[in-house]
Amino acid sequence: MxxxxxxxxxxxxxxxxxxxxxxxxxxxxxxxxxxxxxxxxxxxxxxxxxxxxxxxxxxxxxxxxxxxxxxxxxxxxxxxxxxxxxxxxxxxxxxxxxxxxxxxxxxxxxxxxxxxxxxxxxxxxxxxxxxxxxxxxxxxxxxxxxxxxxxxxxxxxQQEEPVPPESTTGTEEPTPAPERIPTEEDEEVDVRGGVQETVTDRPRGARSLKWEPWEVEVVGEPEMLESLKKLAHRESVRGVIETVVDAEGPIHRDRLVSLVCQAHGAKRATAAKRKKVEHQIGNAEVQVDADGFVWPQGLDVDRWLLARRSTPAQRRIDEVSPVELANALEVVLSRHGSLPMDEAKQAVLKFFGRVKTNKSTDAQLGRSLLVAQQRGRVALEGEQLVSAAVPA
Structure with a gap:
C-alpha cells in the first residue's frame, strides 16, 4: 500500500x-x-x-x-x-x-x-x-x-531534529507553576473523590479556577488563510478552531480568530483573513451563543458553573463570557453573603483583576446579572444581591 x-x-x-x-x-x-x-x-x-x-x-x-x-x-x-x-x-x-x-x-x-x-x-x-x-x-x-x-x-x-529536554529525577525541584492571582482561594475539581461517584449526583455551585490559556502552536502557513477555498486548508482552520475552543471555551469570537491566525503564522492578520477565519467557526463542530462566545460542541451551557480567574493582560473583561461573569458573581456572593449591587460588581471586577469600570464593563456586568437571575443562581432582595443557587 x-x-x-x-x-x-x-x-x-x-x-x-x-x-x-x-x-x-x-x-x-x-x-x-x-x-x-x-x-x-x-x-x-x-x-x-x-x-x-x-x-x-x-x-x-x-x-x-x-x-x-x-x-x-x-x-x-x-x-x-x-x-x-x-x-x-x-x-x-x-x-x-x-x-x-x-x-x-x-x-x-x-x-x-x-x-x-x-x-x-x-x-x-x-x-x-x-x-x-x-x-x-x-x-x-x-x-x-x-x-x-x-x-x-x-x-x-531537515536533519537538525528537535532536541528533547532531559527528564528530571524525583529529587530535582520542578519549575514552579505560574503564580496564581492573589485574590481568593480557587477550588479544583476533586478528582480523587469524583471517580468514586457520579459528579451530577453531588450538590455543587459555581466554583473558581485558575484560567489556563491555550499555548499557540504554529501548524500552518499564513497563505493557507488566503486560500480557504481549498478543502484541506478549511479543515486545518476548523481543526485549530475546535482545539482552541476545547481548551478555552467559552471564548470570544475575536480572541478565537486571533489565536487561529497565530497558529497559522499570522500574528497580525488582515481584516480579510480574520473574516475568512470567522466564517469557518460556523462550519466547525462548536456552538456559538447569542453573546458571540464559542463553546465546545455538546457542552451543556446551563450546567457550566466555572469562573476562571485571569488578569486583564490575559483576558479583557469583554472577552469573559456573561455566563462566566455570572458564575463569578455567584462565587462572590457565596463567600460574602449578600452584597449591595455596586459592591457585588466591584467584587466581580476584582475577581478578574480589574479595579476601574467603564461603560463597556458596566454593560457586560449588567448582562451577567441578567444571566445569573435567569438561571436562578442569584436574586435581588431590595438593594441586596444574594445567592439563590440550588444544587446543580
Missing part, C-alpha cells in the same frame, strides 16, 4: 498510543488504585457540563488530554518532576496534529516527518524502547519519501 503523509502520521499516533497508555496508567496508579484513568476525564467533563461520552483508554486523543490538561486537584502529575514539561509541550503539538488528521487537512512529507519526530521524543522520554524502535523504522520510510520528493538537499536541511 502506498503511504501518504497522513497515513504516516496516523501510524505514528497509533505507535504513540500503544506506549503512552501504560505510562498514564502507571503514573496515576498511586492516585487511582485499580480504577480506570479515563474516569478522571469523565469527572472533569461532567463538571464542565459534558455528559454521555464514551471513554476508551486506547484513544490517543484522550491520552493526549491526560498529559496536557490540568487534572483537577491532581494538577499536572505528568510534569510533577519534569521542569521542562516535556509531555505537556510535545503533547500539545500532537493534539493539534491529531486534530488536523481527523479533519483531513493537507499534510506534506515534511509535516509527517515533524510529527514522527515529535512522537519519537515523547516515546523516548517515557522510556518506551520498543516504541522508539518502531517509530525510527517509520521515520526511515518518511525520509526515503522526502528524498524522493525533494532530493538530498531538503533532507540535509
Amino acid at each position: 502506498h503511504m501518504t503523509p497522513d497515513l504516516y502520521v496516523h501510524q505514528s499516533l497509533k505507535i504513540l498510543g500503544q506506549g503512552l497508555e501504560p505510562h498514564i496508567r502507571a503514573v496515576l496508579k498511586a492516585h487511582l488504585g485499580n480504577l480506570e484513568w479515563t474516569e478522571v476525564l469523565r469527572v472533569l467533563d461532567e463538571d464542565r457540563g459534558k455528559h454521555g461520552y464514551t471513554y476508551d483508554p486506547q484513544d490517543v486523543a484522550l491520552q493526549l488530554r491526560m498529559v496536557t490538561e490540568r487534572l483537577g486537584n491532581l494538577g499536572f502529575p505528568f510534569s510533577a518532576t519534569d521542569k521542562h514539561r516535556t509531555l505537556g509541550t510535545y503533547g500539545g503539538v500532537l493534539r493539534l496534529v491529531r486534530n488536523q488528521v481527523a479533519h483531513h487537512a493537507e499534510l506534506s512529507v515534511l509535516d509527517a516527518l515533524r510529527a514522527v519526530d515529535t512522537v519519537r521524543i515523547v516515546l523516548d522520554f517515557i522510556g518506551d524502547g520498543a516504541g522508539v524502535s518502531q517509530i525510527m523504522d517509520l521515520r526511515h520510510q518518511v525520509i526515503n519519501e522526502l528524498v524522493k520528493d525533494h532530493g538530498p538537499d531538503e533532507l540535509e536541511a
Whole structure:
C-alpha cells in the first residue's frame, strides 16, 4: 500500500498510543488504585457540563488530554518532576496534529516527518524502547519519501531534529507553576473523590479556577488563510478552531480568530483573513451563543458553573463570557453573603483583576446579572444581591 503523509502520521499516533497508555496508567496508579484513568476525564467533563461520552483508554486523543490538561486537584502529575514539561509541550503539538488528521487537512512529507519526530521524543522520554524502535523504522520510510520528493538537499536541511529536554529525577525541584492571582482561594475539581461517584449526583455551585490559556502552536502557513477555498486548508482552520475552543471555551469570537491566525503564522492578520477565519467557526463542530462566545460542541451551557480567574493582560473583561461573569458573581456572593449591587460588581471586577469600570464593563456586568437571575443562581432582595443557587 502506498503511504501518504497522513497515513504516516496516523501510524505514528497509533505507535504513540500503544506506549503512552501504560505510562498514564502507571503514573496515576498511586492516585487511582485499580480504577480506570479515563474516569478522571469523565469527572472533569461532567463538571464542565459534558455528559454521555464514551471513554476508551486506547484513544490517543484522550491520552493526549491526560498529559496536557490540568487534572483537577491532581494538577499536572505528568510534569510533577519534569521542569521542562516535556509531555505537556510535545503533547500539545500532537493534539493539534491529531486534530488536523481527523479533519483531513493537507499534510506534506515534511509535516509527517515533524510529527514522527515529535512522537519519537515523547516515546523516548517515557522510556518506551520498543516504541522508539518502531517509530525510527517509520521515520526511515518518511525520509526515503522526502528524498524522493525533494532530493538530498531538503533532507540535509531537515536533519537538525528537535532536541528533547532531559527528564528530571524525583529529587530535582520542578519549575514552579505560574503564580496564581492573589485574590481568593480557587477550588479544583476533586478528582480523587469524583471517580468514586457520579459528579451530577453531588450538590455543587459555581466554583473558581485558575484560567489556563491555550499555548499557540504554529501548524500552518499564513497563505493557507488566503486560500480557504481549498478543502484541506478549511479543515486545518476548523481543526485549530475546535482545539482552541476545547481548551478555552467559552471564548470570544475575536480572541478565537486571533489565536487561529497565530497558529497559522499570522500574528497580525488582515481584516480579510480574520473574516475568512470567522466564517469557518460556523462550519466547525462548536456552538456559538447569542453573546458571540464559542463553546465546545455538546457542552451543556446551563450546567457550566466555572469562573476562571485571569488578569486583564490575559483576558479583557469583554472577552469573559456573561455566563462566566455570572458564575463569578455567584462565587462572590457565596463567600460574602449578600452584597449591595455596586459592591457585588466591584467584587466581580476584582475577581478578574480589574479595579476601574467603564461603560463597556458596566454593560457586560449588567448582562451577567441578567444571566445569573435567569438561571436562578442569584436574586435581588431590595438593594441586596444574594445567592439563590440550588444544587446543580
